[in-house]
Amino acid sequence: MTDARQADDLTIGVDIGGTKVAGGVVTPDGRVLARIRTETPDRSKSPAVVEDTITEVVRDLRREYGVRAVGVGAAGFVDEQRANVLFAPHLSWRREPLRDALSARLDLPVVVENDANASAWAEVRAGAGQGVGNVVVVNLGTGIGGAVVLDGRLHRGRYGLAGEFGHMTVVPGGHRCECGNRGCWEQYASGNAVTREARELVRAESPVARVLHQAVGGDTRLITGPLVSELASKGDRACVELLDEVGTWLGTGLANLAAAFDPELFIIGGGVSEAGELLLGPARSAFERNLTGRGYRPTARVVAARLGNEAGLIGAAALAREALAE
Known part of the structure; x- marks a missing residue:
């Protein structure tokens, strides 16, 4: 092994989303030395199947690197002990004792954190939020994840559930959400919102969706958020309008x-x-237009994250390392 591979300050971060499991070996300064990404098993399968996938990812990474701990960023409600996934709208976990199950299988200390909290911590430590003490992070993916850093500390709330912004009700009686409620913010300002609206345009055979219709040959199953973004970047009016609408919901x-x-x-x-x-x-326009006290208060900056898809695993690894010192 090289010196880097023998280092005793390495940790593994695992990021679990609605569609993927990504893991990486991470240094204290946020560099990812090795990474693995695999698809999340079908959500209808038992939680044990996802647990098996996490275990396999960690074991594969440990074949080349010695690590001290594992941090897992889970797309769901994680309790204040950072041990149990209470509820995961996009997976089948319900009061799942993930920390203890993984620790027993891996024979390593494990910390479980909400995935948005993990991503936020990475951005504050090594990304767009460096040097800023009060930050709100909003992650737009399959749904919406969120996190709050107040006075330089990750704010988890009394029960570990702070930052679940995606499930704020913004349209009473609106679109049904996978969490069980209607009208959640993530139904209007997420990847799912983009694809749903684009598919509805194509199904309706709207003339404004001609380019989008041609791009997928009329098969709405092929419409994705990245496709809408690509067509919008090329100037397709319908796709530009779709992103404008989602951005307006985001800014509000x-x-x-x-x-x-x-x-x-x-x-x-x-x-x-x-x-x-x-x-x-x-989003910035809608934010400034709807801001309470606009014109008489400082306006927060709205910027893009810097660390991309690896933010979740970088943050989870950092939180695992910091937990060893607590």
Whole structure:
């Protein structure tokens, strides 16, 4: 093994989303030395299947590197002990004792954290939020994840559930959400919202969706958020309007979060944020238009995340390392 592979300060971060499991060996300064990504098993399968996938990813990474601990960023509600996944809208976990199960199988200390908290911590430590003490992070993916850093500390709330912004009700009686409620913010400002609206346009055979219809040959199952972003970047009017609408919903929600937390900075991450200014431009406009006390208060900056898809695993690894010192 090289010196790097023998280092005793390495940890593994694992990021679990609605569609993937990604793991990496991470140094204290946030460098990823090795990485593995695999698809999340079908959500209808038992939680044990996802646990098996996590275990395999960690074991594969440990074949080349000695590590001290494992941090897992899970897309769901994680309790204050950072041990149990209470509820995961996009997976089948319900009060799942993930920390103890993984620790027993891996024979390593394990910390379980909400995936958005993990991503936020990475951005504050090594990304767009460096040097900023009060930050709200919003991750736009399959749904919406969120996290709050107050006075330089990750704010988890009394029960570990702070930052679940995606499940704020913004349209009473609106679209059904996988969490069981209707009208959640993530139904209007997420990757799912982009694809749902694009598919509805094509199904309706709207003339404004001609380019989108041609791109998928009329098969709405082939419509994805990245496809909408690609066509929008090429100037397709319908796709530009779709991102504008989602960005407007995003900015409106940010104004509400500013009223609650008064951050200096909003960081927008997740796959949907890769649309760049096609999304962030409308979001800033809607944010400023809906901000309480606009014109008489400082306006928080709204910027894109810097660490991309690896933020979750980098943050989870950092949190695992820090937990060893507690």
